[in-house]
Amino acid sequence: MFAEFAFPIFEQSIKTYHIIDDVYQPVVNPFEKGTIEYLLFAKNWVDTVQWHYEDIVRDPNIDPVAALDLKRKIDASNQVRTDMVEYIDSYFLDKYKDVQVKPNAKINTESPAWAIDRLSILALKIYHMNEEATRAEATAEHRAKCQEKLNVLLDQKNDMFTSISQLIEDIEAGDKYMKVYKQMKMYNDEELNPVLYQNKK
Numbered sequence: 001m002f003a004e005f006a007f008p009i010f011e012q013s014i015k016t017y018h019i020i021d022d023v024y025q026p027v028v029n030p031f032e033k034g035t036i037e038y039l040l041f042a043k044n045w046v047d048t049v050q051w052h053y054e055d056i057v058r059d060p061n062i063d064p065v066a067a068l069d070l071k072r073k074i075d076a077s078n079q080v081r082t083d084m085v086e087y088i089d090s091y092f093l094d095k096y097k098d099v100q101v102k103p104n105a106k107i108n109t110e111s112p113a114w115a116i117d118r119l120s121i122l123a124l125k126i127y128h129m130n131e132e133a134t135r136a137e138a139t140a141e142h143r144a145k146c147q148e149k150l151n152v153l154l155d156q157k158n159d160m161f162t163s164i165s166q167l168i169e170d171i172e173a174g175d176k177y178m179k180v181y182k183q184m185k186m187y188n189d190e191e192l193n194p195v196l197y198q199n200k201k
Helices: 004-020 036-057 063-094 112-133 141-171 194-199
Strands: none
Touching: 004 036, 004 112, 004 141, 036 063, 036 112, 063 112, 112 141
């Protein structure tokens, strides 16, 4: 059950980040480099830092120069996030490369790694919604509303565990096959973003 295997690693990453709770802190990955555990921890760390970038940039009193710097950090983080998803897909492609795909096999709308990406974000939502549902200084009404939302998120987690497991089982059995397109993001590419390539003239 890959989703059940990955989720505690995401939780560990989130809890480790919040010990210092600073977007500029160095990542200390407890897993051996080159392992899937290392990659999952690193993936969620990027998501966690970006979550907090997004919080900071929405400060109505933020300095415009600082906001622009954060926007560029968010763009760079999005690129790293995409690259890491593709690394995770490479893990699945290698793992199931010898599977005999059935003639009537179907393709899924998203690869396993993009489903795992959504699970990583869901882990962050659950962590922060739980914070709000238990925040002592918040009103009882606020905590109750957040608890209702948390219950929905926990239900979604169980559904994602099931759906990701079914997808991977179908790939293992040859009933579905993977096709990874690579995201080819354009906004960071000096050859594809008109603003960037026009400035190079």
